Amino acid sequence: MKAIFNLIRVAIIFLLIGGVFFLLINETFINEVFKTEAMDGDGISINRFMYLVPSDNKNEAVFYTPISFSKLESKKKNYLNSLESCYGIYYYDKDNDITITKYDIDNNKYLKKVYISYSSGNYCSGDYKLTDMWVYEYINLSSFISGDITEKAMNGLIDTIYKSKKEDNPVISNYKNTISINVLCNNNGKDYNLYFEDFSDNQLIVKKEEKGVVKFAVYDIDNVKDLLNSLEKNK
Numbered sequence: 001m002k003a004i005f006n007l008i009r010v011a012i013i014f015l016l017i018g019g020v021f022f023l024l025i026n027e028t029f030i031n032e033v034f035k036t037e038a039m040d041g042d043g044i045s046i047n048r049f050m051y052l053v054p055s056d057n058k059n060e061a062v063f064y065t066p067i068s069f070s071k072l073e074s075k076k077k078n079y080l081n082s083l084e085s086c087y088g089i090y091y092y093d094k095d096n097d098i099t100i101t102k103y104d105i106d107n108n109k110y111l112k113k114v115y116i117s118y119s120s121g122n123y124c125s126g127d128y129k130l131t132d133m134w135v136y137e138y139i140n141l142s143s144f145i146s147g148d149i150t151e152k153a154m155n156g157l158i159d160t161i162y163k164s165k166k167e168d169n170p171v172i173s174n175y176k177n178t179i180s181i182n183v184l185c186n187n188n189g190k191d192y193n194l195y196f197e198d199f200s201d202n203q204l205i206v207k208k209e210e211k212g213v214v215k216f217a218v219y220d221i222d223n224v225k226d227l228l229n230s231l232e233k234n235k
Helices: 002-024 069-081 133-141 151-162 224-230
Strands: 060-065 084-086 090-093 098-106 112-120 142-147 165-167 180-187 190-200 203-210 213-220
Touching: 069 098, 069 112, 133 142, 133 151, 133 180, 142 151, 190 224, 203 224
Parallel strands: none
Antiparallel strands: 060 112, 084 090, 090 098, 098 112, 142 180, 165 213, 180 190, 190 203, 203 213
């Protein structure tokens, strides 16, 4: 019996040693920085004792940690407050040349889960804003290829948008559309898509997607859902 207890004790010791070694070789557990090849600078400042879950996704990071929620929240707040923010949801880290698109902390009782998603580049720059030139491009340079609505309905929608006021700094953190209309256009042999969606009850968001790059603009239009629903649909 004594031999069995000794074996159990040895097994427990090996498990503890293995567990400690497993944590020590983790990329972030004993460090206070999370850094990937996508980051130009020194990386994102984090709390020590945060275990990074291995993943092939290079644009997100998931951590588990026993650290208190208040300390995690303080670290998050200090970091995000040091960045350029825009649209109520994006934070541009100039030093690392990345945009933080989401930073969430799950306040579980024992192990807290921290989720950070990011993308290369500056989402707060004008590169992602759609200027009013898209209207000129559609009317004068593009052809209507196909879409959820007829070309006649599209022309009427463009006319309404042209007469509307554009919002310079819309807040998109709570944006969730219920209607989406897609139109395929072509400018001198180059295809692009225009999406028209309800941004709020009285605002329309226009998205232009070309070669995987999306730019957007928001316009003030009363009863925008009624407007979109009234457009003649393609059969």
